[in-house]
């Protein structure tokens with residue numbers, strides 16, 4: 001899921017002040033931002049109280065099913081068309097993709113209410129960790145299912161670097177070095193990588209902006225990647 | 229021809245030193261340092277934004293060292309440049325007469341003076357060694373012919389005191405396969421362990437220059453143990469320096485003992501005087517490597 005965290009409240013207030021917004025509509029997201037406890041009903045109500053505490057009015061709020069889904073968000077906007085047209089601005093408690101979907105669905109100024117930080121694993125309720133950066137050129141087959149691109153702070157494909165000490169990472173000293181974990185698991189599984197050096201990464205697989213269209217020719221999937 | 233390569237090939241015990249380019253354009257302090265340590269060294273490393281802190285480039289500074297008649301070891305870290313820039317700088321280095329290159333990963337920007345910087349790490353050190361070896365054969369990383377090849381003497385870093393060692397040993401051997409012909413090691417404190425490392429590396433044919441770090445004060449020890457990644461001063465050595473009435477003098481005595489021990493094990497020593505350049509001559513003379 002997409003992990004978000006609250007955005008500096010002063011920036012949101014400044015955004016509202018920039019457009020002279022006295023009346024605000026709030027939108028959350030029923031998926032990731034709800035699980036991340038940043039843009040569900042509870043957080044929307046907290047944001048409502050905070051905006052009202054600045055002397056502004058909240059004309060209404062909505063938590064649709066998935067903010068980044070164009071169809072669903074347009075539908076949600078239509079359901080609340082009166083409250084939205086009464087508002088001077090919309091603040092969205094969802095990831096950047098959700099904010100943009102809302103901005104495409106309403107004609108008012110739309111502001112982000114959260115910071116989007118990473119694609120996260122839910123390790124436990126409320127504990128999220130980044131394990132994949134969606135590089136489009138996966139090496140997990142060679143690295144025992146542990147991603148060096150993401151979990152090595154330097155993103156080295158071949159490691160450890162010289163800062164590894166006692167098996168721990170030089171940069172995040174409370175964590176095991178990703179490459180020590182990789183080598184250990186490979187050895188445990190009897191598939192020692194030996195001395196094979198992983199080739200430089202193909203960053204053209206992750207050119208911005210990514211797009212996949214399953215409706216185009218059958219079997220095509222052009223990610224940010226140029227997979228023919 | 230790289231004198232460093234020649235000396236190592238002849239089986240001579242080599243000495244390398246290290247200078248840091250300035251933060252700015254005034255090269256006089258670096259040159260003064262070269263004047264002090266150059267006469268004792270076969271070659272001198274010129275660091276590349278060491279510790280992820282801003283300095284004048286190793287490329288220009290290495291050339292300045294060469295112009296003084298001292299052979300530089302041009303350093304290239306993977307942290308600050310992508311594959312285009314790295315290859316381009318290597319070609320430039322060759323045209324500037326730089327023949328030794330030490331290829332390292334580089335410290336993470338989070339520990340440096342520009343923590344907001346993006347760490348590039350487009351390539352890692354092993355990959356860059358392979359590419360450099362390819363340039364020596366006359367092609368770029370895509371296999372295209374170069375109009376004029378390089379002939380670098382390619383070096384890498386090795387970390388004999390790191391744990392788990394079997395993993396670092398595997399890495400070191402991959403580096404040799406990628407094209408490393410010499411290693412410069414992290415500071416060595418445990419001579420027995422280093423001798424075993426040499427036994428493991430020798431069959432690959434790589435030459436190993438052992439690091440000797442001048443522990444000139446208790447403060448330096450604290451810095452290494454708390455701030456420097458991938459290195460720890462063992463307690464008995466730390467105690468010896470801390471208990472000394474004159475730690476600076478004791479550190480030179482210690483370095484002399486280390487160089488003497490390493491003479492029988494390594495292919496050379498890499499002296500890191502941490503600013504105390506005058507100690508270099510005293511250490512080498514004390515160890516019988518210089519008059």
Ligand code: SF4
Pocket residue numbers: 131132133134135136137138139140147148149150
């Ligand atoms: S290698 Fe790329 S795709 Fe695979 S887990 Fe890592 S970041 Fe994700």
Ligand code: SF4
Pocket residue numbers: 151152153154155156159160161162163164165168169170171172176177178179180
């Ligand atoms: S210690 Fe390991 S995980 Fe940490 S930066 Fe170095 S190679 Fe990456």
